[in-house]
Amino acid sequence: MNKELTIFQNMVRIRVTELKLAELYKEQEMRTPTHFGIGQEACAAGVCEALSDGDQVYSHHRCHNHYLAQGGSVFKLGAELYGRVDGCSGGRGGSVHLTARDKGFIISSAILGQTLACATGTALAFKMDKKQAIAVTFFGDAAVEEGIASESFNYAAIHKLPVLYVCENNLYSTESPRNIRIPDDGDLCERARAFKLEAAQVDGNDVYAVYEATQKAVDHIRSGKGPYFLELMTYRWLEHVGPFYDHELDRSYRTAEELQEWKKNDPVLNAEAWLEKNGVPLSQIRSIHDEVMQKVNADLDRAKDSAWPEVSTLYERV
Amino acid sequence: MSEMRVRNYASAISEALCEAMDRDKDIFVTGIAADYKSGLFGSTTEVIERFAPDRIFDAPSMENAMAGIAIGAAAVGKRPVILHPRADFMFLALDQMINLASKWRYMYDGNAGSVPVVMRGVIGRGWGQGATHSQSIQSVVAHFPGINVIMPTFADDAKGLMMTALKVDTPTIILEHRLLFNIEAEVPEGEYYVPFGKARIVTEGTDVTVVTSSFMTIEAQVAIEALKESGVSVELIDIRSIRPLDTKTIIESVKKTGRLVVADTSWAFCGVSAEILAVVSESAFSALKAPPIRIGLADVPAPVSKPLEDAFYPKASDIARAISTLMNAKDKDFEGVEFVHDFKGPY
Ligand SMILES: Cc1ncc(C[n+]2csc(CCOP(=O)(O)OP(=O)(O)O)c2C)c(N)n1
Numbered sequence: 017m018n019k020e021l022t023i024f025q026n027m028v029r030i031r032v033t034e035l036k037l038a039e040l041y042k043e044q045e046m047r048t049p050t051h052f053g054i055g056q057e058a059c060a061a062g063v064c065e066a067l068s069d070g071d072q073v074y075s076h077h078r079c080h081n082h083y084l085a086q087g088g089s090v091f092k093l094g095a096e097l098y099g100r101v102d103g104c105s106g107g108r109g110g111s112v113h114l115t116a117r118d119k120g121f122i123i124s125s126a127i128l129g130q131t132l133a134c135a136t137g138t139a140l141a142f143k144m145d146k147k148q149a150i151a152v153t154f155f156g157d158a159a160v161e162e163g164i165a166s167e168s169f170n171y172a173a174i175h176k177l178p179v180l181y182v183c184e185n186n187l188y189s190t191e192s193p194r195n196i197r198i199p200d201d202g203d204l205c206e207r208a209r210a211f212k213l214e215a216a217q218v219d220g221n222d223v224y225a226v227y228e229a230t231q232k233a234v235d236h237i238r239s240g241k242g243p244y245f246l247e248l249m250t251y252r253w254l255e256h257v258g259p260f261y262d263h264e265l266d267r268s269y270r271t272a273e274e275l276q277e278w279k280k281n282d283p284v285l286n287a288e289a290w291l292e293k294n295g296v297p298l299s300q301i302r303s304i305h306d307e308v309m310q311k312v313n314a315d316l317d318r319a320k321d322s323a324w325p326e327v328s329t330l331y332e333r334v
Numbered sequence: 335m336s337e338m339r340v341r342n343y344a345s346a347i348s349e350a351l352c353e354a355m356d357r358d359k360d361i362f363v364t365g366i367a368a369d370y371k372s373g374l375f376g377s378t379t380e381v382i383e384r385f386a387p388d389r390i391f392d393a394p395s396m397e398n399a400m401a402g403i404a405i406g407a408a409a410v411g412k413r414p415v416i417l418h419p420r421a422d423f424m425f426l427a428l429d430q431m432i433n434l435a436s437k438w439r440y441m442y443d444g445n446a447g448s449v450p451v452v453m454r455g456v457i458g459r460g461w462g463q464g465a466t467h468s469q470s471i472q473s474v475v476a477h478f479p480g481i482n483v484i485m486p487t488f489a490d491d492a493k494g495l496m497m498t499a500l501k502v503d504t505p506t507i508i509l510e511h512r513l514l515f516n517i518e519a520e521v522p523e524g525e526y527y528v529p530f531g532k533a534r535i536v537t538e539g540t541d542v543t544v545v546t547s548s549f550m551t552i553e554a555q556v557a558i559e560a561l562k563e564s565g566v567s568v569e570l571i572d573i574r575s576i577r578p579l580d581t582k583t584i585i586e587s588v589k590k591t592g593r594l595v596v597a598d599t600s601w602a603f604c605g606v607s608a609e610i611l612a613v614v615s616e617s618a619f620s621a622l623k624a625p626p627i628r629i630g631l632a633d634v635p636a637p638v639s640k641p642l643e644d645a646f647y648p649k650a651s652d653i654a655r656a657i658s659t660l661m662n663a664k665d666k667d668f669e670g671v672e673f674v675h676d677f678k679g680p681y
Pocket of ligand 1: 051077078126127128155156157158159186188189190252256366395397423426
């Protein structure tokens with residue numbers, strides 16, 4: 017049960033942080049285009065809990081969840097969004113360019129597909145050095161459309177590289193549904209298998225299912241059998257970039273009903289239901305929420321008080 | 335003479351596309367988010383209303399192959415317009431554009447026809463667009479012969495240059511600055527063509543030549559306004575097209591004024607401003623009364639943090655100071671002189 021509670025707590029930490037950041041974002045003090053991960057927390061929390069020290073993680077533009085799941089600091093994330101000197105990238109990178117090397121989170125990057133290749137390269141280095149470590153990258157369904165994804169899969173398979181590709185399939189790329197991007201709403205695992213990757217599709221809103229599937233994937237990779245592709249089916253609650261719901265801004269590419277359906281499949285509520293069913297008292301669940309909330313609020317208050325970078329540092333560290 | 339109406343930059347582009355598409359059935363538009371209601375910041379709204387889904391349609395994220403697909407379609411008579419919501423995404427398309435499209439006519443000695451692909455990229459700026467969503471790639475692409483590189487500043491030019499792009503035989507990259515999209519100007523109705531390789535003299539003057547690209551033209555106008563009382567007579571030249579470059583207009587102006595400031599939206603190093611200084615040194619060296627001044631981005635990747643971002647971008651004040659320096663009149667500081675816009679992000 018301890019493992020399940022840890023996973024739950026990590027997921028709540030992500031949810032609470034993202035909700036709070038989205039609320040603060042509306043004050044227009046965080047000047048950085050931000051892609052919130054609310055609704056998709058189980059993917060990050062489930063995968064990262066199955067990793068070990070020494071494993072290295074990359075992410076894409078929607079990266080807060082993965083940074084946090086690896087143990088990245090809420091304070092440094094908040095400071096980064098405020099553009100402050102204490103940000104994880106000194107306020108220079110913004111929401112889409114995070115790093116936490118001491119936590120095994122190498123970087124996130126905003127150009128689609130880049131980190132599929134980077135993780136492949138990190139895996140190549142691990143293999144050359146005969147390390148047990150694996151490289152992981154999170155990305156969305158649109159990244160798989162880029163040529164770099166195919167090139168990376170092929171290379172990883174040829175060299176049996178220790179890399180885990182985690183696709184969070186939230187059904188949309190910005191406002192584009194799947195049918196303009198992939199024939200027959202096809203599942204992406206089929207593609208990965210065509211490149212001789214081991215692949216599995218998992219309910220990305222069931223954190224314990226994600227955790228188990230990742231354990232399996234990690235075992236496969238660590239035993240030298242080569243790359244693994246996880247397709248986690250999930251849904252983004254907020255607009256593509258920014259803190260609002262699409263229906264609040266009258267966008268019609270998806271319906272409020274669709275969102276409501278997915279909200280019934282809320283990863284946090286799903287995990288709570290599982291915990292309750294397995295004997296965790298509601299009061300304990302509540303207190304996890306409360307503790308996390310207090311800590312997150314304090315961290316983000318502190319983030320806003322952080323200093324601006326000195327203008328004289330503009331030319332440093334090119 | 336056709337009738338003039340006030341239009342913003344975005345709708346002028348939309349209008350140009352519609353005019354051209356009415357005239358030429360082979361034109362089609364695609365790329366990421368091509369058919370969204372928001373219409374690439376309003377620049378395709380009318381095109382979508384009139385031509386979706388047959389001649390304007392969305393695409394997967396596939397910049398590399400999409401450029402090649404456009405070339406292949408162009409080879410058999412189409413005129414594809416490919417959209418990139420940020421010019422930064424175009425790097426993935428550059429192999430096809432540079433290693434193939436730009437060489438198509440020359441390398442096959444004209445025997446393989448031509449591939450008039452039009453590629454539009456938006457230059458992001460401000461509100462923390464950051465290092466990978468704000469780059470001005472003009473000098474990267476203009477380096478290569480065989481490709482037109484166009485940067486309209488004013489709404490009428492945005493229309494006229496777009497219509498020209500959709501008529502010429504060679505591939506064209508058009509870079510549009512995000513902060514220009516809401517700026518209005520008088521735009522001619524109907525077919526309207528602005529030739530490539532012809533700069534626009536925005537204001538005539540006799541003391542200092544200021545050569546600018548894209549949004550820096552707007553900042554230069556603000557600078558000139560701030561300098562009004564000083565009595566300096568500034569000639570402002572908006573180059574509009576990077577390749578072909580209208581060297582004649584620049585050289586003639588410098589021969590007249592003897593002083594030169596160049597303000598480009600990108601870095602000075604190996605940049606368009608370097609090229610312009612080279613051209614002037616070669617052809618108007620003896621006319622120069624003072625060393626020319628280049629104004630470009632701070633020579634670092636674009637930072638997100640506001641104070642750093644503010645320091646990163648040159649402004650009207652920098653242009654005004656440069657002009658004053660050349661005139662040996664440094665009594666005024668011009669602090670805070672800049673174009674005020676209402677862009678509030680996130681994108
Ligand atoms: C090469 C490149 N092309 C286009 C974009 C613009 N872009 C940013 S996010 C995005 C959609 C991404 O969708 P997906 O990968 O499914 O991730 P999600 O946003 O759904 O989490 C696009 C097209 C980009 N960042 N990089």
